[in-house]
Amino acid sequence: MIVRRAGEADVATLAELRGVDGHKLSAYADWVAAHAETHLPFVAEVDGHVVGAAWLHVAQRVPSSESLDRWYGDIQSVKVREEYRNRGIGGALMAAILAEARVRGLLHVTVHSGRRAVDFYLRNGFRHHRQILLWEPTAS
Template sequence: MIVRRASAADVGALAELRGIDEGRLSAYTDWVASHRETHLPFIAEIDGDVVGAAWLHVAARVPSNDSLDRRYGDIQSVEVREEYRNRGIGGALVTAILTEARARGLLHVTVHSGRRAVDFYLRNGFSHHRQILLWEPTGS
């Protein structure tokens, strides 16, 4: 297995993993290109086939007196093809993202996980944090 940063040549595979319809591929490709500085895709390959992907969203908090550089990360859209699950591919993708986060000096990395994946993230070094709160709009 090879895990690496995705390139422009990988957009089709990224779109397919996300279930992007062919009619929306051009718009998806444009989105990926316009967000290349803030949304970093990683892919996992086996025998040249893309079997998984994950994204690191890099964002910045408002500067403080202590630090002008307050960037943090958020893991998004970790996906592994069903037939390749439980082989360590998701963990390898998360490891690559956390390595990138360290190299960029990010303050922390968050993830908004579905219930089924919470144990996966706990096994990969994440912890519950009581200071993260969530607001969602209600129907109008």
């Protein structure tokens, strides 16, 4: 298995993993290119085929008196093809993303997880945090 940063040649596969229809591929590719500095895709390959992907969204917090440089990350859109699950691919993607977070000196990395994946993130060094709160608009 190889885990690497995804490049322009991977856009169609990234789109397919996200369920983006072919007629939206051009718009998806434009979005990926426009967000290349803030949304970093990583892919896992087995035998030359991409079998999983995960994204690190990098953003900056408002400066404080202690630091003007306050960057953080958020894990997004983690997907491993069903037939490749439970082989350590998700963990390898997390290791690559968290290594990138360390290199960039990010303050922290968050993830908004579905219920089924909570244990996966806990095994990969994440923990529940009581200060994270969520607001969602009410349906009208």
